[in-house]
Amino acid sequence: MPRKDDIRMTKDEIRDYLHEGHNMTLVTNGPKGFPHAVAMFYALDDDLTIRFATYGSSQKVKNIERDPKVTLLVESGTAYSELRGVMIEGKARIENELERTVATMIESNARTGSPLPDIEQIPHDVKVRMAAKRVVVCIDPVRFVSWDHGKLPSSKTPSALSGRPGGRALGRPVGSL
Numbered sequence: 001m002p003r004k005d006d007i008r009m010t011k012d013e014i015r016d017y018l019h020e021g022h023n024m025t026l027v028t029n030g031p032k033g034f035p036h037a038v039a040m041f042y043a044l045d046d047d048l049t050i051r052f053a054t055y056g057s058s059q060k061v062k063n064i065e066r067d068p069k070v071t072l073l074v075e076s077g078t079a080y081s082e083l084r085g086v087m088i089e090g091k092a093r094i095e096n097e098l099e100r101t102v103a104t105m106i107e108s109n110a111r112t113g114s115p116l117p118d119i120e121q122i123p124h125d126v127k128v129r130m131a132a133k134r135v136v137v138c139i140d141p142v143r144f145v146s147w148d149h150g151k152l153p154s155s156k157t158p159s160a161l162s163g164r165p166g167g168r169a170l171g172r173p174v175g176s177l
Helices: 003-007 011-019 059-066 098-110 124-131 158-162
Strands: 024-029 035-040 050-055 069-076 084-095 134-148
Touching (some): 003 134, 035 059, 059 084, 059 134, 098 124
Antiparallel strands (some): 024 035, 024 069
């Protein structure tokens, strides 16, 4: 069985991982054909639709209006055995509704440890100011690619093979063991 099958996350594991509150990298197709990558906070719906609020005049929104295909990356870990992540290919759509925009801002901020008040406690005029010039971008997932190196037996990790941090044994590259 290929190693990628060993480290692939289940749908429930993907959902749990995305709920942990990591930052997301959004990649859109830029105006000159180059990828346009930005970090975003996000909200997650039960069906794994990802939402974020942003200014309607931003480059990412202009890119999505031109081409709704996007790639998202949520990843974590520093040591090889800690690497986990989910790449999501999806189709973006833009919504412009006051309550949904404010709710998305509240939900995505809550993930950062800086929660905003409950939406019912926010006066309408404050909601209007919060959401001014902003839209909600919803990403409908088409495909997930995931990895969790913690699923590998410790004997398979480069650090464990070498017995030394950095994955090198006796000055040799990991692949030459």
